Amino acid sequence: MAGATFKTNPYGLRELLQQCHKGTMQLPDFQRSWVWDEDRIKSLIASVSRSFPIGALMTLQTGGVEFKPRPVEGAPADARNTKPQSLLLDGQQRMTSLYQVSLRGKVVETITPKKKKVKRWFYIDIEKALDEAVNRDDAIVSVPEDKKVVPQFGRSVELDVTTREQEYKTLMFPVSEVFDWDDWQDGFDSYWKGDQNEETRKLFRTFKKTVLENFKGYDVPVIALDAETSKEAVCVVFEKVNTGGKPLDAFELVTAMYAADGYELRRDWYGKEGELGREHRFAEHLRLADAAKGIIAEVSNTDFLHAVSLFYTRERRRAAEAAGKQGKDLPAVSGNRNALLNLPLEAYKKYQDQVEEGFKRAAKFLHLLHIYRVFDLPYQTQIVPLAAILADMGNAWEHEANRAKLVRWYWNGVFGELYGSAAETRIARDFMEVPTWLKGGPLPSTIEEATFRAERLKTMRMRLSAAYKGVNALLMKEGAQDFRSGQQFGHAMFFCENVDIHHIFPKAWCEARKIEPAVYDSIINKTPLAFRTNRIIGGRAPSAYLGKLENGDDETPEILPENLDGYVSSHLIDPALLRADEFEKFMKDRQARLLKLIEAATGKAAHRGETLDADDEMDAETAEAERTMAAA
Numbered sequence: 001m002a003g004a005t006f007k008t009n010p011y012g013l014r015e016l017l018q019q020c021h022k023g024t025m026q027l028p029d030f031q032r033s034w035v036w037d038e039d040r041i042k043s044l045i046a047s048v049s050r051s052f053p054i055g056a057l058m059t060l061q062t063g064g065v066e067f068k069p070r071p072v073e074g075a076p077a078d079a080r081n082t083k084p085q086s087l088l089l090d091g092q093q094r095m096t097s098l099y100q101v102s103l104r105g106k107v108v109e110t111i112t113p114k115k116k117k118v119k120r121w122f123y124i125d126i127e128k129a130l131d132e133a134v135n136r137d138d139a140i141v142s143v144p145e146d147k148k149v150v151p152q153f154g155r156s157v158e159l160d161v162t163t164r165e166q167e168y169k170t171l172m173f174p175v176s177e178v179f180d181w182d183d184w185q186d187g188f189d190s191y192w193k194g195d196q197n198e199e200t201r202k203l204f205r206t207f208k209k210t211v212l213e214n215f216k217g218y219d220v221p222v223i224a225l226d227a228e229t230s231k232e233a234v235c236v237v238f239e240k241v242n243t244g245g246k247p248l249d250a251f252e253l254v255t256a257m258y259a260a261d262g263y264e265l266r267r268d269w270y271g272k273e274g275e276l277g278r279e280h281r282f283a284e285h286l287r288l289a290d291a292a293k294g295i296i297a298e299v300s301n302t303d304f305l306h307a308v309s310l311f312y313t314r315e316r317r318r319a320a321e322a323a324g325k326q327g328k329d330l331p332a333v334s335g336n337r338n339a340l341l342n343l344p345l346e347a348y349k350k351y352q353d354q355v356e357e358g359f360k361r362a363a364k365f366l367h368l369l370h371i372y373r374v375f376d377l378p379y380q381t382q383i384v385p386l387a388a389i390l391a392d393m394g395n396a397w398e399h400e401a402n403r404a405k406l407v408r409w410y411w412n413g414v415f416g417e418l419y420g421s422a423a424e425t426r427i428a429r430d431f432m433e434v435p436t437w438l439k440g441g442p443l444p445s446t447i448e449e450a451t452f453r454a455e456r457l458k459t460m461r462m463r464l465s466a467a468y469k470g471v472n473a474l475l476m477k478e479g480a481q482d483f484r485s486g487q488q489f490g491h492a493m494f495f496c497e498n499v500d501i502h503h504i505f506p507k508a509w510c511e512a513r514k515i516e517p518a519v520y521d522s523i524i525n526k527t528p529l530a531f532r533t534n535r536i537i538g539g540r541a542p543s544a545y546l547g548k549l550e551n552g553d554d555e556t557p558e559i560l561p562e563n564l565d566g567y568v569s570s571h572l573i574d575p576a577l578l579r580a581d582e583f584e585k586f587m588k589d590r591q592a593r594l595l596k597l598i599e600a601a602t603g604k605a606a607h608r609g610e611t612l613d614a615d616d617e618m619d620a621e622t623a624e625a626e627r628t629m630a631a632a
Contacts, residue, residue: 008056008221008222008223008224009221009222009224010219010220010221010222011219011220011222012217012218012219012220013048013098013215013218013219013220014103014179014215014216014218016057016095016220016222017095017098017099017102017103017179018103019085019086020071020072020075020079020088020095020096020099020103021075021076021079021099021103021104022078022079022082023071023075023078023079023080023081023082023084024082024084024085024086025059025084025085025086025087025088026069026070026071026072026079026082026084026087026088027069027070027071027072027087027088027092028060028067028068028069028087028088028089028256029067029068029069029070029255029256029259033073035093035111036093036096036097036110037110037111037112037113037115038110038111038112038113038118038120038142039112039113040093040097041097041100041101041108041110041122041142042122042137042140042141042142043137043140044094044097044098045098045101045122045124045140045175046136046137046139046140048098048214048215048218049124049129049136049139049140049211049214049215050136050214051214051217051218054094054220055091055094056090056091056220056221056222056223057088057090057091057094057095057220057221057222057223058088058089058090058091058222058223058224058225058237059086059087059088059089059222059223059224059225060086060087060089060224060225060227060229060234061085061086061224061225061226061227061229062083062084062085062086062087062227063227064226064227064228064229065227065229065230065231065234065257066257066260066261067087067253067256067257067259067260068256068257068259068260069084069087072088072092072095072096072099073096073100074096074099074100074104074106075099075104086224089225089234089237090223101122101175101176102175102176102178102179102215103176103179104176105176107119107120107121107145108120108121108122118144119144119145120142120143120144120145121142121143121144121145121147121161121174121176122140122141122142122143122174122175122176123140123141123142123143123161123167123172123173123174123175124139124140124141124172124173124175124211125139125140125141125171125172126171126172126173126203126204126207127171127203129207129211130203130206130207130210130211140175141159141172143159143161146162147160147161147162147166148160148161148162159172161174164184164187165191167184168187168188168191168192169191171200171203173207173212178212178215178216179215179216181208181212185204185208188201188204189201189204225237231253231257231338231341231342232337232338232341234253249302250302250305250337250340250341251265251269251300251301251302251305251340253340253341254305254340254341254343257341257345258345258348261345263345265348268352269301269304278304278356279301281356282294282296282297282299282359283296283297285359285360285363286360286363286364286367288372288491288495289495290495290496291372291373291495293374294363295363295366295367295371295372295373295374295377296359296360296362296363296383297374298374298377298380299359299380299383299387302340303380303383303384304355304356304359305335305340305343305348306335306340306384306427307335307355307358307359307384307387307388307391308343308347308348308351308352308355309334309335309339309340309343310333310334310335310384310385310388310427310428310431311347311351311354311355311388311391311392312343312344312347312350312351313331313332313333313334313335313339313428314333314431314432315347316331317330317331317332317333332428333428333431333432334424334428335384335424335427335428336424354391355387355388355391357391358387358388358389358390358391358392359383359387359391361387361390361391361397362383362386362387362390365386365390365397365403365406365410366383367491368403369407369410369473369477370473370476370477370489370494371469371473372491372494372495375463376469376472376473377469378414378419378466378467378469378470378473379413379414379419379420379466381419381420381423381427382410382413382414382419382423384427385426385427385430385431385434386406386410388427388431389406389430389431389434389435390406392431392435393435393438402438405434405437405438406434406438407601408447408601408602408603409430409434409437409444409446409447411470411474411598411601411602412446412447412450412602412603412604413430413446413450414466414467414469414470415450415452415467415470415598415601415602416446416449416450416451416452416602417466417467418446418449418450419466420466426445426446429444429445429446430444430445430446433445433446434446447602447603447604450602450604451604451607452467452598452599452602452604452606452607453606453607453608454591454595454606454607454608457471457522457523457524457591457594457595458519458522458524458591459522460522460523461517461518461521461522461523463501467523468523470598470601471523471594471597471598472501472523472526472527472528474597474598474601475527475528475571475572475597476488476489476494476528478570478572478597479570480527480528480570480571481566481567481570481571482497482499482529482530482533482567483529483533483537483546483549483564483567483568484530484532484533484536484549484556484559485497485530485533486559486563486566486567489528493530497530497531497532497533498530498531499528499529499530499531500528500529500531500534501523501526501527501528501529502526502527502528502529502533502534502537503520503525503526503537504525504526504527504542504571504573504578504586505520505525505541505542505581505583505586506537506538506539506540506541506545507520507521507539508538508539509539509540509541509542510525510583513583515583519587522587523594524587524590524591524594525586525587525590527571527573528571536548536549536556541581542578542579542581543578543579543580543581546564546568546575546578546579549564550564572590572593572594572597573586573590573593574586574589574590577589
């Protein structure tokens with residue numbers, strides 16, 4: 001792997017555990033806590049006792065990438081004051097487990113397979129370990145902290161190993177003595193002295209030769225990365241070997257690097273000791289009364305670093321341009337993982353407040369577009385360039401001309417479906433191009449490249465589709481009024497009336513007429529409505545529910561037909577087609593109206609080329625939804 005050089009050598013298990021004990025081998029601070037349960041620990045002990053392989057370790061020589069180190073769990077306090085010679089990248093769970101049960105000599109705090117916290121001592125049943133008919137895992141015994149095993153519903157003690165004599169008597173060997181058993185054996189021989197107990201003493205000698213010697217002679221292959229290994233290589237390597245756990249992200253690596261300089265990045269994001277971090281501030285920012293969280297609540301710590309990195313890498317590029325460099329000699333503007341791993345602490349400190357303000361402005365911008373919930377956000381990924389651009393512009397974004405251009409750029413990203421996947425390059429380009437465009441420069445590539453096919457409206461059926469959500473927001477922004485109340489969907493109306501996207505020709509009505517879901521589930525047949533309004537609609541024909549709305553009931557007063565027609569028309573629906581229950585004519589007419597709405601938002605004419613067949617339409621919708629999920 002580029003950026004990584006390594007060598008593989010076997011090391012004695014005892015030597016490795018002693019390094020953990022002394023602190024000469026520690027963990028990088030991004031490593032997660034030790035979590036193995038007692039059954040996995042017993043299985044690990046059993047494997048070593050039989051000289052079975054337990055997998056290679058991977059270490060990183062210190063002196064290169066500066067991660068904050070921390071000792072393995074349970075190491076003595078002195079270990080924290082020791083400068084480590086290597087960091088354990090892969091093998092934390094195995095080494096910590098073996099250290100805890102063998103070299104540490106204290107009760108092990110672990111969990112049951114059902115995640116209940118317990119304290120356990122571990123023993124090897126000598127007789128079972130020597131019985132080839134017994135699975136070795138069954139010969140490894142864990143006992144409570146008081147070293148007494150009592151049946152769940154019994155009063156008698158099933159196993160008592162509270163003293164050395166009891167260990168000798170029950171033939172239970174403590175795993176804490178596997179590397180130094182001489183004293184234990186002396187006591188054992190003394191307890192089982194005499195000719196009559198020769199077979200028992202012989203039993204232990206066999207146990208020592210066939211089981212205990214395996215611990216003392218056990219070698220572990222260690223892949224040792226040298227100090228020249230790059231930060232990106234460390235990240236990639238760690239992800240490759242850590243496939244069983246949560247993937248490591250750049251934030252954890254950057255956190256560990258900044259910690260080496262005494263800076264608590266986690267505190268910035270998560271808060272500490274009663275202070276609220278940036279994560280909380282984002283979740284609460286512009287959170288409306290009935291909302292669980294604000295529109296920028298799902299901005300991740302990596303998203304935030306990404307935006308900061310855009311500013312830093314642009315700063316470097318401008319400096320290089322000032323120095324006369326051109327073309328490929330110019331550093332790229334980027335927020336990819338490699339850029340984040342090379343983001344200096346000073347750059348983070350310089351730009352963090354400005355970028356936070358940019359995300360808060362992004363929340364206000366989205367509210368102006370009638371996007372209030374994270375669930376209704378077309379693209380989470382597009383918030384990053386939006387926030388960075390707004391952070392860069394300062395208050396100038398509120399100027400009407402600038403805001404209109406930003407709105408156009410945003411909708412081109414949504415309806416061009418350009419932020420669904422592989423968005424890193426686009427984010428960087430938009431960060432550079434949009435501010436230039438606002439000052440009179442050329443169109444950003446996102447607007448240049450965005451296309452919207454007229455027939456796409458028919459295939460937009462899934463809530464995961466960015467364009468589907470975009471149509472809903474555009475309708476509310478253009479002044480759509482609820483069929484029942486006539487109210488527009490502002491902040492209060494949206495949350496108080498539980499507004500969502502609902503069918504215009506109801507599902508039950510369509511199915512009764514054998515209309516396919518691929519047709520009636522299209523966004524063309526959907527619109528934002530209040531929950532109570534949708535209940536009135538039920539499964540009725542449009543002509544029937546419009547009549548019901550006009551006549552009113554005990555809860556809803558009568559609505560004049562001309563007023564109701566106005567409410568319906570505000571959704572870009574011809575009320576005459578609804579009153580006549582003309583489904584096919586309605587679909588064709590509304591498709592044309594929605595298309596004009598999208599064209600006005602993007603400032604571009606829709607593509608009216610050849611159509612897709614039904615299978616291709618479904619594939620297009622599914623693929624777009626998958627791109628959106630991948631980006632999220």
